[in-house]
Amino acid sequence: EAQVTQNPRYLITVTGKKLTVTCSQNMNHEYMSWYRQDPGLGLRQIYYSMNVEVTDKGDVPEGYKVSRKEKRNFPLILESPSPNQTSLYFCASSLTLRRSPQHFGDGTRLSIL
């Protein structure tokens, strides 16, 4: 089944404890992206990747890192999480940047205490 898989789905952790949210897609998509969703602000793009080893900042990249060593995986890293990073996070992928719909993961609800 074609899908985007995020893990974990839920995480409660404490300020400063490094964490990684994994994202994997099995559709051989080139474009992958991370978003956060906050009440009243909607979805905002954190980072995106056009292909392996090609990543770029979205609108809200501060406090986050990403890597794209393989086409299928695009982990989101919070080196030193803070409470303002408490949010609902979505990973998405698409075959190409401009001509393909986005496929979203199920979301990761992150709480930083």
Place this chain on the structure above:
Amino acid sequence: KNEVEQSPQNLTAQEGEFITINCSYSVGISALHWLQQHPGGGIVSLFMLSSGKKKHGRLIATINIQEKHSSLHITASHPRDSAVYICAVRSEGNEKLTFGTGTRLTIIP
């Protein structure tokens, strides 16, 4: 002013009614997306448009590039259509997606 504005923010209608959700944007775009987010949180892509009109089942999406406006229509609405509908645009020459804040639709049986 946000680059992407949706209206209305909230919409409640009776089952069977014709629904229209609007999206206006302020920049030149290469594509516009309509997404659906159900109460469980998952997001599904409904349409991707760069011109004209697309139809899928009871859903119709239109876009007017000159007026920088798109509409999502739902015919014969059903309670299972209750969700948040999100408009997103990809600006010309830009790899980023910018989202509206969504329209919460509730269909009452």
